[in-house]
Structure formats: structure tokens, C-alpha cells
Amino acid sequence: MSGPEVILRVENVTKRFGGVVALNDVTLSVGRGEIVGLIGPNGSGKTTLFNCITGVYKPDRGRVFFMGRDITGLQPHEVAKLGIARTWQKVRPFRNLTVLEAVTTGALLRTDSVEEARKTAVEVLELIGLPREEWGRLGSEITLMEHKLVDLARALATGPQLLLLDEIAAGLRPHEQERLAEVIKKVWSDRGLTIVVVEHVMRFVMSLSKRVVVLHEGRVIAEGPPEEVASNPRVIEAYLGIKPV
Numbered sequence: 001m002s003g004p005e006v007i008l009r010v011e012n013v014t015k016r017f018g019g020v021v022a023l024n025d026v027t028l029s030v031g032r033g034e035i036v037g038l039i040g041p042n043g044s045g046k047t048t049l050f051n052c053i054t055g056v057y058k059p060d061r062g063r064v065f066f067m068g069r070d071i072t073g074l075q076p077h078e079v080a081k082l083g084i085a086r087t088w089q090k091v092r093p094f095r096n097l098t099v100l101e102a103v104t105t106g107a108l109l110r111t112d113s114v115e116e117a118r119k120t121a122v123e124v125l126e127l128i129g130l131p132r133e134e135w136g137r138l139g140s141e142i143t144l145m146e147h148k149l150v151d152l153a154r155a156l157a158t159g160p161q162l163l164l165l166d167e168i169a170a171g172l173r174p175h176e177q178e179r180l181a182e183v184i185k186k187v188w189s190d191r192g193l194t195i196v197v198v199e200h201v202m203r204f205v206m207s208l209s210k211r212v213v214v215l216h217e218g219r220v221i222a223e224g225p226p227e228e229v230a231s232n233p234r235v236i237e238a239y240l241g242i243k244p245v
């Protein structure tokens with residue numbers, strides 16, 4: 001890939017679960033500063049790819065490079081420390097923590113000082129625009145949209161260079177998805193981040209990404225600008241379940 005520095009490189013990654021080949025020789029690159037959409041039907045391997053990048057799973061074959069360094073097989077906390085953060089497909093409730101405390105836990109990756117971590121959390125919460133009166137509320141008291149923003153804030157508080165968002169728009173109403181896309185664009189430009197967005201909601205992907213990679217049955221079947229990819233017959237065939245633009 002020419003152009004910007006390659007920040008993430010996945011090379012020939014294969015991951016099997018028993019007889020299921022979740023990823024089959026996947027190769028892709030992400031340039032620094034890009035927002036790349038990763039799409040594909042249910043079960044095509046998107047979350048498994050995130051798990052192989054972040055050290056949740058070790059690939060059976062292939063390598064993962066981050067900023068030129070081979071990170072294959074590192075533990076999740078080591079990968080996080082190097083500067084890769086993620087959100088999870090399922091909202092992870094933090095019933096007994098407040099919003100501010102939950103985001104502070106993210107910042108504790110980089111410091112032992114709770115005071116310093118809280119400062120980072122405040123900065124991030126201000127950046128994403130979650131109103132101050134929400135910061136003292138418990139996880140059990142906030143809406144799904146607020147949970148998504150807190151997940152995003154917690155990931156940002158770890159101080160990443162690369163952010164992996166796993167279906168963060170799922171379950172939100174269209175106007176909430178629009179707001180979330182605006183927040184993501186804001187943090188992307190403010191923090192100079194690189195972002196990979198796994199998403200089923202095509203409109204959401206298209207509003208964020210100039211380049212989309214399509215997975216189908218564990219393989220990359222197409223890659224390019226969203227409009228081009230959306231009209232690619234191979235993608236349409238693989239992807240009958242896709243939501244219309």
C-alpha cells in the first residue's frame with residue numbers, strides 16, 4: 001500500500017475453531033490516520049479478526065504488525081499498552097461504577113495515579129461531549145447511547161493510536177447513530193487517530209470511511225471506496241443481508 005505509513009498490517013492470518021475456519025488467509029493494511037470500514041455478513045470473521053489483532057486469540061497462521069512491530073501472540077494488556085484500544089460488540093455493563101469511574105479505569109492503563117487517571121477521564125468525557133451531570137450516574141442508570149459513548153471514552157482513555165470499534169452503532173436509533181458518527185469524527189480529528197469500524201449499518205460506515213474491506217466466510221472478497229464496494233456483484237451476492245444505504 002502506498003501513501004500514509006502503514007500502522008496496522010495483518011498478514012495471511014488464519015484462525016480456526018474446530019472445523020470452522022473463521023479467518024482464512026486474511027491480509028490487509030491500514031494507513032495511519034485512516035478510518036477503514038470492515039464489513040461482512042454475520043459470521044464472516046470480523047470480530048475474530050479484532051480478537052486476533054488485540055491478543056484475545058492467537059492466529060493459527062500469519063502475523064499481525066503494529067507500527068512495524070510483530071505483535072502476534074502478545075497478551076491483550078500488552079497490545080493495549082502498545083496503543084491499540086477497542087470497544088466490544090456487546091455493551092459491557094459497569095453497574096456499580098459511575099460513568100467517570102468507568103472511564104477512569106481505562107486511563108489506569110497508563111498511570112498508577114488515580115488522580116491523574118481521573119484527569120484523563122475528564123478530558124476524554126469533555127471531548128466526546130457527555131454532559132457533566134451524567135458523569136456521576138451508575139452504569140445501571142444510563143441509556144444504551146450513553147453506554148456506547150462511555151465505551152468509546154473508556155477506550156480513548158487508554159491513550160490509543162489505533163481504535164477498533166466493534167458494531168458500536170448496533171441497537172441505536174438513526175439519529176443516535178448520526179450523533180455517534182459525529183463524535184467519532186471529532187475524536188478522530190482531535191486525537192489524530194486511526195480507526196477500524198466493524199459495522200452492519202452501511203450508512204454509518206459510509207459516513208465515516210473512505211475505504212471499506214469486505215469479509216465473507218473468513219476471506220477478504222473486496223476492498224475500496226464504499227460506493228464501489230456496495231455495487232460490487234460479489235459483495236451483493238455475499239451480502240444479501242446488508243441494510244440498504
Ligand SMILES: Nc1ncnc2c1ncn2[C@@H]1O[C@H](COP(=O)(O)OP(=O)(O)OP(=O)(O)O)[C@@H](O)[C@H]1O
Pocket residue numbers: 017020021022040041042043044045046047048049089
Ligand atoms: N470462540 C469461538 N468458538 C467457536 N467458534 C467461534 C468462536 N468465535 C467465533 N467463532 C465462529 O467463527 C466464525 C466467525 O465469527 P465472528 O464472530 O468473527 O464473525 P462476525 O463477522 O464478527 O459476525 P457478526 O457480524 O455476527 O458479529 C463464525 O462461524 C463463528 O461461529
